[in-house]
Amino acid sequence: MNTLxxxxxxxxxxxxxxxxxxxxGEVDTDMVVKFVEEFNAAVxxxxxxxxxxxxxxxxxxxxxxxxxNCFKTATVPIATIVTGQAYSAAALIFSAGTEGFRFMxxx
Numbered sequence: 227m228n229t230l231x232x233x234x235x236x237x238x239x240x241x242x243x244x245x246x247x248x249x250x251g252e253v254d255t256d257m258v259v260k261f262v263e264e265f266n267a268a269v270x271x272x273x274x275x276x277x278x279x280x281x282x283x284x285x286x287x288x289x290x291x292x293x294x295n296c297f298k299t300a301t302v303p304i305a306t307i308v309t310g311q312a313y314s315a316a317a318l319i320f321s322a323g324t325e326g327f328r329f330m331x332x333x
Contacts, residue, residue: 245271247278249293253285253315258292265296277305278323284314294322303327 245268249257268276297304306323308316308330320328 242271244268244273245276247276249278249280249282249316249319251282253282253289253293253319255286255289257285258289261293262296265300269300269302273302275303275305275327276300277307278319280306280308280312280316280320281310282312282316282319284312284316287315287318290315290318293319297322305329 245264247261247264247268249261251257265276303324303326304322305327306320306329308320312320312330320330
């Protein structure tokens with residue numbers, strides 16, 4: 227006997243949550259590994275914008291350049307959002323966000 231299961235109610239409206247990339251702490255190789263995983267997941271999800279939240283004292287320039295090169299491969303805008311601080315390498319990552327999608331408090 228075949229049965230048909232149909233979702234009724236709010237459960238049918240649940241969609242997959244967007245991937246939000248968070249860069250907290252020192253920019254180093256460990257951060258890059260985590261970033262690449264999250265970035266690939268965000269690109270594969272098909273979301274219209276990839277948000278990158280930054281709160282960092284900076285770190286290794288070469289690791290920052292690697293992340294910036296990943297930004298350039300995206301076909302959707304990259305929104306960079308600073309929550310707190312973005313020094314040295316983190317400031318470079320912030321500036322690599324898509325123009326018009328860079329957000330930072332005045333202070």
